[in-house]
Amino acid sequence: MPGELVEWAEVKLRVLHLEDNRDDVELVRRSLTRDGIGCDVHAVSTGPEYLAALQRSEFDLILSDSGVPGFDGQSAMAAAYDRFPGVPFIVVSGNPPPAGELGLQPAGSIAKTDLGALAPEVRRVLRNSSIPTEEPLTTAGADGMRQLVSVVQRLSLARNLQAVMDIVRRAARNLVNADGATFVLRDGDMCYYAEEDAIGPLWKGKRFPLTACISGWSMLNRQAAVIPDIYQDARIPHNAYRPTFVQALVMTPIRTIAPVGAIGVYWADNHQATAAEVDLLQALADSTSVAIESVDLLANLEERVHDRTQELFRRSAELEVLNRELEAFSYSVAHDLRSPLVTIDGFSRLLLENCGTQLDAEGHGHLERITGAAQRMHRLIDDLLELSKVVRAPMHHAAVDLSSLALEIAQGLRDAAPDRQAQIEVEPDLIVEGDAGLLRIVLENLLSNAWKFTSKIDAARIEFGTRPDRSGRTAYYVRDNGAGFDPRQAANLFSPFRRLHPESQFPGTGVGLATVQRIIHRHGGEITAEAAVDRGACFSFTLPTAGF
Ligand SMILES: Nc1ncnc2c1ncn2[C@@H]1O[C@H](COP(=O)(O)OP(=O)(O)O)[C@@H](O)[C@H]1O
Numbered sequence: 001m002p003g004e005l006v007e008w009a010e011v012k013l014r015v016l017h018l019e020d021n022r023d024d025v026e027l028v029r030r031s032l033t034r035d036g037i038g039c040d041v042h043a044v045s046t047g048p049e050y051l052a053a054l055q056r057s058e059f060d061l062i063l064s065d066s067g068v069p070g071f072d073g074q075s076a077m078a079a080a081y082d083r084f085p086g087v088p089f090i091v092v093s094g095n096p097p098p099a100g101e102l103g104l105q106p107a108g109s110i111a112k113t114d115l116g117a118l119a120p121e122v123r124r125v126l127r128n129s130s131i132p133t134e135e136p137l138t139t140a141g142a143d144g145m146r147q148l149v150s151v152v153q154r155l156s157l158a159r160n161l162q163a164v165m166d167i168v169r170r171a172a173r174n175l176v177n178a179d180g181a182t183f184v185l186r187d188g189d190m191c192y193y194a195e196e197d198a199i200g201p202l203w204k205g206k207r208f209p210l211t212a213c214i215s216g217w218s219m220l221n222r223q224a225a226v227i228p229d230i231y232q233d234a235r236i237p238h239n240a241y242r243p244t245f246v247q248a249l250v251m252t253p254i255r256t257i258a259p260v261g262a263i264g265v266y267w268a269d270n271h272q273a274t275a276a277e278v279d280l281l282q283a284l285a286d287s288t289s290v291a292i293e294s295v296d297l298l299a300n301l302e303e304r305v306h307d308r309t310q311e312l313f314r315r316s317a318e319l320e321v322l323n324r325e326l327e328a329f330s331y332s333v334a335h336d337l338r339s340p341l342v343t344i345d346g347f348s349r350l351l352l353e354n355c356g357t358q359l360d361a362e363g364h365g366h367l368e369r370i371t372g373a374a375q376r377m378h379r380l381i382d383d384l385l386e387l388s389k390v391v392r393a394p395m396h397h398a399a400v401d402l403s404s405l406a407l408e409i410a411q412g413l414r415d416a417a418p419d420r421q422a423q424i425e426v427e428p429d430l431i432v433e434g435d436a437g438l439l440r441i442v443l444e445n446l447l448s449n450a451w452k453f454t455s456k457i458d459a460a461r462i463e464f465g466t467r468p469d470r471s472g473r474t475a476y477y478v479r480d481n482g483a484g485f486d487p488r489q490a491a492n493l494f495s496p497f498r499r500l501h502p503e504s505q506f507p508g509t510g511v512g513l514a515t516v517q518r519i520i521h522r523h524g525g526e527i528t529a530e531a532a533v534d535r536g537a538c539f540s541f542t543l544p545t546a547g548f
C-alpha cells in the first residue's frame with residue numbers, strides 16, 4: 001500500500017525504547033524505517049533512565065523488552081500507562097510472554113526473531129489508538145467525533161490528574177486544529193494555568209484572579225467564551241496576550257455546575273469557531289470533568305486501600321509479637337512451675353517415708369492425694385511444654401513412613417498392657433512428606449487415645465488407614481470402637497484441657513488433641529473427628545504437602 005507508506009513516513013513517530021542490548025535497538029529502528037515508519041527512537045537501557053525519559057518527554061509509542069536487569073516489563077508498562085494512558089506499549093522481546101500471563105496487557109507483542117511483523121503491528125496499534133495526534137483534522141465533523149471517542153477512551157484509563165491534563169491539552173488542540181491549548185484549574189478565586197500545548201509559550205504555571213482572565217469569566221458564567229478576535233473583546237486583558245501568538249480563542253468551562261477548571265484553545269489568526277467546534281470542545285470538557293472525578297475517586301480509593309493495608313500490616317505484626325510473647329509466657333510458666341512441684345513431691349515422699357508411722361490412715365490418705373495431684377500436675381506441665389515446643393520447633397521435611405510408625409507405636413502400647421486383647425490394623429506403605437518427629441507425636445496421641453478409650457470393652461478394634469475426604473484428597477484416619485463421645489462436641493476437643501470423660505474413668509490431661517491439631521495445621525492440613533457415644537470415634541487428617 002504505497003499511499004499508506006507515504007502517509008506514515010511523513011509522520012515522525014517519537015518512540016521510547018527500553019532495551020539493554022544496543023544491537024537489538026539498532027535492529028528494531030532499522031526494521032521500522034525500512035518498513036516505512038519514520039521515527040525518532042530514544043533508547044534507554046535501565047529502569048531509572050526509562051522513568052526519567054517518561055517524565056521529561058512525550059512519546060507516540062513505547063517499545064520495551066520483556067525486562068531489563070532490575071526492572072521488569074510489567075513495571076515499565078505500568079509506568080507508561082500511568083504517564084501516557086493513551087500511548088501504545090508494545091513488547092519486543094526474545095520470548096514474548098503468552099497473552100493472559102500479564103496483569104496489564106500490552107497493546108501488542110512481537111518476537112525479536114520476527115521483527116518483520118513489527119511495522120504492521122505498530123500500524124495496527126496506532127490506528128486503534130487513533131494516534132498520531134499530529135494527524136491534521138480539517139473538519140470538526142465525523143473525524144472530530146471519532147477523535148473524541150478515542151480521547152474519552154484514553155481519559156477513562158487515566159489514573160491521575162496529570163495524565164488527564166496531558167490527554168486533554170493535546171486532544172483539545174487537535175480536535176479543532178488549533179495552534180495551542182491550555183488546561184486551567186480553578187484554585188479558590190484564582191485561575192491556575194496548569195498545562196499547555198502550543199506553538200509558542202502561553203501562561204503555564206501562572207495564576208490570575210478569576211475576575212481578570214477569560215478562563216475565570218467562563219467559569220463564573222458557566223459558559224463557553226467564543227472570541228474570533230481577542231483585540232475586539234473587552235473581556236480579554238490585552239496586555240497578558242500581547243507577548244503571545246494568540247489572536248482568537250474558545251474557552252470552555254469544565255463542568256457547568258460549579259466549574260473546576262476550563263479548557264482554552266487558541267489560534268494565531270482570526271478564527272470564528274463553528275458551532276460544531278464549540279460542541280466538540282464542550283463534549284471534551286464534559287468528559288474531562290468525569291475523568292477528574294474518577295481520578296479523585298481513584299486517588300481516594302487508593303489512599304483507603306493503602307491505609308487499610310498499612311493497618312493490616314501493623315495488626316499482624318502486633319499479633320505476631322503477642323503470639324510470641326504468649327508462647328514464651330506459657331513455656332516459662334510451665335517451666336517455672338516444675339521446681340515448686342518437685343519440692344511438693346519430694347517433701348511429701350519424705351514425710352511418708354520418715355513420719356509414715358506417726359500418721360493414721362486418714363493422714364496417709366491425704367498424703368497420697370497430695371502426691372497424686374503433684375504427679376498429675378507433672379504430666380500437665382510435660383504436655384504443655386510439648387504443646388509449646390510443637391509450635392516453636394523448626395520443621396524438617398522428609399519422607400515419613402506412617403505405617404511403620406503406627407506399627408511401632410502399637411507395639412509399644414501392647415507391651416505396656418500385655419493382658420489386653422485388642423486388634424490393631426495398620427494399612428501398609430503409607431508414605432508421606434512431613435516432619436517425622438512431629439508426625440510421630442500425632443500418631444502417638446491418636447493411637448494412645450484409641451487404646452485408652454477402648455480399654456473398657458472386650459473386643460477392642462483399632463484401625464489406621466486412608467480414605468478420600470470430601471474434596472477427594474487422601475485423609476488418614478485412626479478409628480476405634482470404644483467409648484466414643486457426643487459428636488456435637490467434636491470441634492471443641494481440639495482446645496487445650498477439653499475433656500469429655502471423667503479423669504476417674506479415663507485419665508489424661510486434655511492437651512493431646514490440641515497438640516495434634518497444631519502439628520496438622522503446621523503441615524497445612526485439617527483434622528476432624530466423628531463419633532457416637534459408646535460406638536467409637538474416628539479422627540481423620542489431611543497432609544497437603546504429602547506428595548507421595
Ligand atoms: N478415641 C477417642 N474416643 C473417645 N473420646 C476421645 C477419643 N480421643 C479423644 N477423646 C476425647 O477428647 C478428649 C481430649 O483428648 P486429648 O486431648 O487427647 O486428651 P486426653 O487424652 O489427655 O484426655 C478426651 O479426654 C476424650 O474426652
Ligand SMILES: [Mg+2]
Nearest residue numbers: 449508512513
Ligand atoms: Mg490423649
